[in-house]
Amino acid sequence: MARLVVMGGGVAGHTAATFAKKMLGSAHEVVVVTPNSNWNWIPSNIWVGVGGMSKEEVIFPLAPVYKKAGIDYRQAKAVAIHPEGKEGSDTPYIMIEYTDQTKPGQTEELTYDYLINATGPKLNFAATPGLGDANGLGEHTVSVCTADHAEHAAAELQKCIEKMKRGEKQTFLIGTGHGMCTCQGAAFEYIFNVEHTLKEAGVRDMAQIIFITNESFLGDFGMGGIHFNMGGFAMSSKVFAESLYAERGMDWILGAHVNKVEAGKVTYESLDGTMDEQTFDFAMLIPPFAGVGFKAFAKDGSDITATLFAPNGFMKVDANYNAGAYENWKPSDWPRTLQNPTYKNIFAAGIAFAPPHLISKPMSSPNGTPINPTPPRTGMPSAMMGKAVTMSIVDMIKGAPEPTHTACMAEMGAACVASAGKGLFNGTAAAMTVYPIVPDFETYPGTGRNLNGTTGELGLAAHWVKHILHFVFIWKAKLRPGWTLIPE
Amino acid sequence: MIQEIICFPDERINIASADIRDFDETLWELIDDLKDTAEAHHAQGIAAIQIAIPRSVVIAKTPDGEWVECINPRIIKTKNRSLSPESTLYLPDVIEDIPRYEKITLIYQDRYGTQRSLNAEGEFARLLQRKIDYTFGGTLANRLDKKNRQRVEKKLFAQGINGQFNATSKISKREYFKSVISKLLFFEALTWLAPLFHASQERLLSFWHYDIFATAASIVLIIGYLIYSKFEADRSVSCTGCQVVSFTAVAVKYFLAMALFCTLSYLVVRPH
Numbered sequence: 001m002a003r004l005v006v007m008g009g010g011v012a013g014h015t016a017a018t019f020a021k022k023m024l025g026s027a028h029e030v031v032v033v034t035p036n037s038n039w040n041w042i043p044s045n046i047w048v049g050v051g052g053m054s055k056e057e058v059i060f061p062l063a064p065v066y067k068k069a070g071i072d073y074r075q076a077k078a079v080a081i082h083p084e085g086k087e088g089s090d091t092p093y094i095m096i097e098y099t100d101q102t103k104p105g106q107t108e109e110l111t112y113d114y115l116i117n118a119t120g121p122k123l124n125f126a127a128t129p130g131l132g133d134a135n136g137l138g139e140h141t142v143s144v145c146t147a148d149h150a151e152h153a154a155a156e157l158q159k160c161i162e163k164m165k166r167g168e169k170q171t172f173l174i175g176t177g178h179g180m181c182t183c184q185g186a187a188f189e190y191i192f193n194v195e196h197t198l199k200e201a202g203v204r205d206m207a208q209i210i211f212i213t214n215e216s217f218l219g220d221f222g223m224g225g226i227h228f229n230m231g232g233f234a235m236s237s238k239v240f241a242e243s244l245y246a247e248r249g250m251d252w253i254l255g256a257h258v259n260k261v262e263a264g265k266v267t268y269e270s271l272d273g274t275m276d277e278q279t280f281d282f283a284m285l286i287p288p289f290a291g292v293g294f295k296a297f298a299k300d301g302s303d304i305t306a307t308l309f310a311p312n313g314f315m316k317v318d319a320n321y322n323a324g325a326y327e328n329w330k331p332s333d334w335p336r337t338l339q340n341p342t343y344k345n346i347f348a349a350g351i352a353f354a355p356p357h358l359i360s361k362p363m364s365s366p367n368g369t370p371i372n373p374t375p376p377r378t379g380m381p382s383a384m385m386g387k388a389v390t391m392s393i394v395d396m397i398k399g400a401p402e403p404t405h406t407a408c409m410a411e412m413g414a415a416c417v418a419s420a421g422k423g424l425f426n427g428t429a430a431a432m433t434v435y436p437i438v439p440d441f442e443t444y445p446g447t448g449r450n451l452n453g454t455t456g457e458l459g460l461a462a463h464w465v466k467h468i469l470h471f472v473f474i475w476k477a478k479l480r481p482g483w484t485l486i487p488e
Numbered sequence: 489m490i491q492e493i494i495c496f497p498d499e500r501i502n503i504a505s506a507d508i509r510d511f512d513e514t515l516w517e518l519i520d521d522l523k524d525t526a527e528a529h530h531a532q533g534i535a536a537i538q539i540a541i542p543r544s545v546v547i548a549k550t551p552d553g554e555w556v557e558c559i560n561p562r563i564i565k566t567k568n569r570s571l572s573p574e575s576t577l578y579l580p581d582v583i584e585d586i587p588r589y590e591k592i593t594l595i596y597q598d599r600y601g602t603q604r605s606l607n608a609e610g611e612f613a614r615l616l617q618r619k620i621d622y623t624f625g626g627t628l629a630n631r632l633d634k635k636n637r638q639r640v641e642k643k644l645f646a647q648g649i650n651g652q653f654n655a656t657s658k659i660s661k662r663e664y665f666k667s668v669i670s671k672l673l674f675f676e677a678l679t680w681l682a683p684l685f686h687a688s689q690e691r692l693l694s695f696w697h698y699d700i701f702a703t704a705a706s707i708v709l710i711i712g713y714l715i716y717s718k719f720e721a722d723r724s725v726s727c728t729g730c731q732v733v734s735f736t737a738v739a740v741k742y743f744l745a746m747a748l749f750c751t752l753s754y755l756v757v758r759p760h
Contacts, residue, residue, distance in 0.1 A: 216562040216595070217624070225504065225624070236504050236625035243630070246587075255564040255595065271564050271595045272605035327509035361507050361560065363595075366603070441506070448506065464737045472733065 002028045002397045005094060005112035007078045009034035009062055011042070011379065012350030013118030014477055015386035021071050022484065023394045030070075031110065035077035035099040037061060039477055040147050043379065044470050046189050048150035049284070050157060050197040055147045058470075060478060069479055074110070075100035078119070081308065083343040084299035092345070114393045117315050117348040118386060121289030124178075130261030131177045131287060140261050141177070141283040144190055153284055157194065160282045164198075164206035170281040173266065175212035177285030179257025179371035182222050183378065184213055187286050188241070194284075195248050211245065211252040212278065212285075214371050216271060216363055218242050218252055222373035223414075224360040226434045226449075253278065255363070257371045258285060273366035289351060289374070291315070307342055314354035316340060317347070323356055331410030331440040333357065337403035338389050345396075347389045347403075350382035355409075359438055381412055381437060410438040490528045491521050491539040496579050496644060497651020498540075504625035505537050505544040507560045511601040515545070519557055519599060522547045531577055533615045535622035538578060546596075546619040551612055558596035561620050565593035576618060576628050581647065582640055586631045588614045662720060662735065665713035669742050672702040672709075676749050680756045692759040699753035706746040714739050 004024070006017040009032050021030045038059040047053040066073035076096040083092045093111040098104060123145050125132025132138035142153035160170045174191040176184060191211050198204045211218075219225055219237030226237040245252055255271030265279050291313020298304045309315055318341055320333040333356040340346040348354075355375045364370045377385075388407035395404040413435035439448025476486040494500055508515055518541060526534040526547065533548030546558045566589035574586045591609045594616060598604055608616055618628060629637050644651070679695040687695070717735035 216564065224507070238624040239621070239626035239630050253565075255562065270593075271562070272593055329509075363603070366605075441509075464741075465734050468733050468737060 002113040003031060003111065004028065004114045004116070004393060004397075005031045005033060005110060006116045006118060007033050007094070008116075008118035008120055008350070008352065009036060009039060010118065010120045010350065010382070012120070012352070012382040012386035013116065014039060014062075015383045016116050016118060016349060016390040017066075017071055018069060018479060018483075019387055020390045020394060021069050023390070024397065026070065028397060029072060031072040031074060031112075032062075032066060033074045033076050033078050033094070033096050033110065034062070035075065037063065037075055037100065038147075039065070041470060041474050041477070042145075043466075045144045045147055045150040046186065046193055048147060049142075049144040049153040049190060050193045051154040052193070052197070055151045058150075058474075059147050060474070065478055074098070074108075076108070078294065079107075081115070081294055081296045081346075082299075083115075083296065083304075083308070083346060086299060086301075092343075113345060114397070115346045116386075116389055116393070117346065117352045118350050118382075119292045119294075119352045121351045122292045122313065123287045124290040125287045127180075127288050127290075128178045128258055128261060128285075131258070131285060138261065140263050141285045143286065144186065144284060145286065156282060157197065160207075161198065161201045161203055163281075164203035165201075167206075169206050169208070171279060172207055172209045173212055173278060173280035173283040173285070174209070175253075175256075175285060176214045176373075177258050177261070178288040179214045179259075179269070179369055180374055181214055181286050181288045182374040182376050183286050183289075184215055184221050184373055185376065187211070187213070187284070188221075190284055191250065192244070192248075195250060209248075209250045210278065210280075211250060212256050212258065212266070212268065213252070213254060213373075214256060215373050216255050216361070216371075218245065218254065220360055220373060222358075222360055222376045223434060223437060224439060224448075255371055257365070257369050259369075261285070269365055269367065269369055269371070271363055271365050271371050291352065291354075308340065308346070310354035312354065315346075315348035315352055316342075317353045319354065319356040321354070321356055326362055329357055331408075331436070331438050331442070334408050334410045334438050336406040336408045337392060338385055338407065339392075339403050347393065349385040349389045349407075351377055353377075353385070375409075375438075376414075377409065379414070381407075381409055381414055384412060410436050410440055412437055489521050490524045493525060493529060493534075493538055493577050494540050495577070496649060500540050500542075501537060501578055501622065501627055502625050503537060503542045505535070505542045505623040507544050508597070511559070511597070511599060515543075515559070516599060518543065518545060519547060523555060529577060533619050534577075535619045537622050537625075544623045546616070546623060548612070548615050548619060551610075556606065557599055558594065558616070558620075559599065559601075561594055561596035561616070561623070563589075563592050563594055563617065563620060565591075567591040572614065574614065574618060574628060578622075578627060579629070579640070579644070582628075582643070584628065584632060584636065584640065586614075586618075586628060588617050588631075592617065594620075662713055662717045665709050665716065666738070666742070669706050669709050669713075669746070672706055673745060673749050676702040676753060680752060683756060689759045692757055696753065696758045699750070699757055703746060703750045703753075706742070710739050710742050710746070713742075 004020050006013050017030055017032045039062050040059045044058040048055055048058055063073055076098040078094045078096050080095040085091045091111045093109045096108050096110050098106045125137055126134050130138055130140055137143050142156050143149040144153055164170050172194060175187045195209055198207050217238045219241035256268040258266050258268045260267040265277055267277050269275055293313050296305045296308040317335040317338045319335040323329050323333045338347050338349055338353055358372055359375045360373050363372045385407040388405040391405040392403035414437045435450050441448045444450050472486055476483045522534050525539055536543045536545040544560045546561055547555050550556055568590040569587050570590055571585045571587050573583050575583045592613045593607050595605045676699050679699055682692055682695050
């Protein structure tokens, strides 16, 4: 009997664990280690953040789902990996520390035959002074990265609405809180939802809404922009995004590295090297992501963290980390099997793997500060990776010498649905798909994208899509009947 | 060398320009061609896509008459939006009021790849904005509202130039399914007017037959749309989830419309 341990119960981890159990059955063991007691459908946090949905609608407890599926669930956080075992034993193991109510702080050695690292990101609020610290979110801003954060954001937003109803003008600053953030799409979506909410509350004219981002142009999304067909018209994501902002009277600040947050004020460095300030009454700034910060130890107890992890804390996989300068980047730099090159029974999926380099054009200010979006690898790509890794491991358990399945971001499309409003008829949304995520300049000269696989849909239908997705994916994650038929 | 400038309705203008990655002779030759072409046309600036090269290169004349070469340019700061008349070589003889920023800050790379920034205002700033729009696949027409865009199209048509802004031949074939369903339903809706004109029972009966046909054909087309869309989504490796939900939502929308139309036809048109 083999034991597969999955660290993390997010989109990638949950997908990996549930498929593994389904494919392996009771002959083998699947263990999930995650510090969270709930599963969260993160894309819907946007709606929680404006008060359109309650926190309970976007989360559900993991324990009953895993119990039903026959998955061994440990509410604990993994702290260290011992891929070579310890003195007297060759069996690799991870060190876990329980976070549940019954045995908090208790540690345990958990052995594994195969390990999937799907721990997602550490929300690195500490990277920007004032944005937060090692304990998380700071006092001056809000976030929508977790369901709790989103609930807090909605309460703060409500306070601002009350103030505006009393005649006080308010400034809303929404965007990225650091020069190396990813997930601009979430901020993009949130700003439209805030604008929509203020309009519904009848206070739009009292508000100035500003987008602040590390992108060098609106609509970069960490993917170097998207160019798509929309209703038969060619449209660039820059032209598209600028017109959406302009129509709604929202301003934007580009190429900004927020380097300090104080009460009611951010300081930022621009791509041209200048320093500026922006005041705010309400700020939702997304933190940069880092790896969760595991340690790894060899058999003799020496620290081998650098062998397993890149300096940013993400796990090294079968990517080309020596691709060099921008002009040398190739799609083949991107990992395919997501297997660790040193320890062949360790895999990473979702945000947890270390990307070889950026997708957007790298940029920095004349002072040397890098200001560019880092590659997005959330949502659908995460789930695809989780599934591919699982299928490889299942085959390896059954005797395959090498990973049998791949999930390469240079061969994968991504879809994003940005929606504003929550009603049946008063919402609008832009659904975009882009193929491939990592531009392939060899196959598709020029922009590196296949225009036929890149489409956009704007309007009510796209808005419904986002709603349907919410229910469909929660249905799938709860392993309700037919869950395997629902695509990633 | 002087190159040919592409003009409306050439659709290549909508291609998004790729960022330059290699700063070598190929780039320098392109810059020389751009300068020659701009000089020959007495233009103050030109983007590479205007000579059908989809690369992010813009050259523009500063107020002092010097050429500035902007590779991979991005506008990162803007100030004061205002309307002012503009024209461009892509749209001969068209002068339109376009909203632009009066002051901008630009970052770009020079011909050796060194990052630089520049502040521009007035006419020079407007020129740069217009050219940078081209590198992102946008023309002056994208800055106009729909009404004005159609007016310009009509004006050009009157000059014998027939075309559409942003039209693309790369339209997904599943759009055709939607288009045919919409037309069927449109004609079905027209039959509802028949009772207003006291149409005879026979005429109503033939209309009702059309309505039955339109409903049946719509059902077939919606199923066809679903099958074709799935086929199309499967062609793009692993691009599935949202696409499936997206076209399912579109299909549901058409199905609801079809059901509503059929009900109304049954009540209004069917001879009793």
